[in-house]
Amino acid sequence: MKKITFVVGGCRSGKSRHAQSLAEAAAQTRRIYIATCIPYDDEMKDRIIRHQNDRDRSWHTVEAPVALPEAVADAGKTANVVLVDCLTLWTTNLLLTPETSDRIDRYVRDLTDALDDASCPLILVSNEVGAGIVPENPLARRFRDVMGIVNQRVAACADEVVWTVAGIPVIIKKTESAMP
Numbered sequence: 001m002k003k004i005t006f007v008v009g010g011c012r013s014g015k016s017r018h019a020q021s022l023a024e025a026a027a028q029t030r031r032i033y034i035a036t037c038i039p040y041d042d043e044m045k046d047r048i049i050r051h052q053n054d055r056d057r058s059w060h061t062v063e064a065p066v067a068l069p070e071a072v073a074d075a076g077k078t079a080n081v082v083l084v085d086c087l088t089l090w091t092t093n094l095l096l097t098p099e100t101s102d103r104i105d106r107y108v109r110d111l112t113d114a115l116d117d118a119s120c121p122l123i124l125v126s127n128e129v130g131a132g133i134v135p136e137n138p139l140a141r142r143f144r145d146v147m148g149i150v151n152q153r154v155a156a157c158a159d160e161v162v163w164t165v166a167g168i169p170v171i172i173k174k175t176e177s178a179m180p
Contacts, residue, residue, distance in 0.1 A: 004115055005123045006154050009164030010131070016085055018162065018169045019125045020054065026121045027080030031059045034075060034082060036090040038065045051085070065093045066100060069110035076118025087126035087154065091147050095139070108150055112157050126151050128163075 005022055009015040023031060033055060039045040052061070064071035068090050075082045084090075094100045094107055115122055130148045135141045155161045161173035 003121045004158045005160045006158035007162045008126045013164040014167035015164040019123045023081045023083040030080040032075040032079040032082045033059050033061045034071050034084045069114045072114040082122045084124040
């Protein structure tokens with residue numbers, strides 16, 4: 001049964017761990033992990049390795065730092081479950097790529113269309129970035145604003161939205177179709 005779950009929270013809140021546990025409970029085979037990170041430095045490379053080590057061989061990883069809508073559309077046709085980690089890095093990549101920074105709205109529409117068209121459970125992870133201070137530079141403010149819009153649009157099409165705080169998942173939205 002198709003269900004879209006959106007897991008959102010602050011940095012190191014346990015959102016990726018929770019999302020992976022949801023995905024593993026949803027399907028034992030044909031699990032697809034869509035990664036959006038571009039490893040620019042050694043610290044980020046170490047984070048990627050830790051995430052990879054957390055997944056067993058039942059996972060197939062697809063790298064989609066920009067072409068996320070296409071990756072979701074492809075995976076959503078054949079997978080038993082799709083986990084996207086994370087929308088925050090995807091949005092960053094879109095903002096920092098000159099060819100895509102002015103077309104973010106289109107990318108988000110394409111993503112929500114791909115979510116609607118998928119036939120398997122989908123779990124998406126994102127950071128909540130609007131609860132902090134107002135950034136002091138224009139790019140950081142634009143990122144915060146765009147990320148808020150991305151999160152709102154994905155949450156609107158999700159059957160369930162989970163807020164993670166200190167490793168504790170709190171359901172903040174659950175449609176009737178998402179109830180057991």
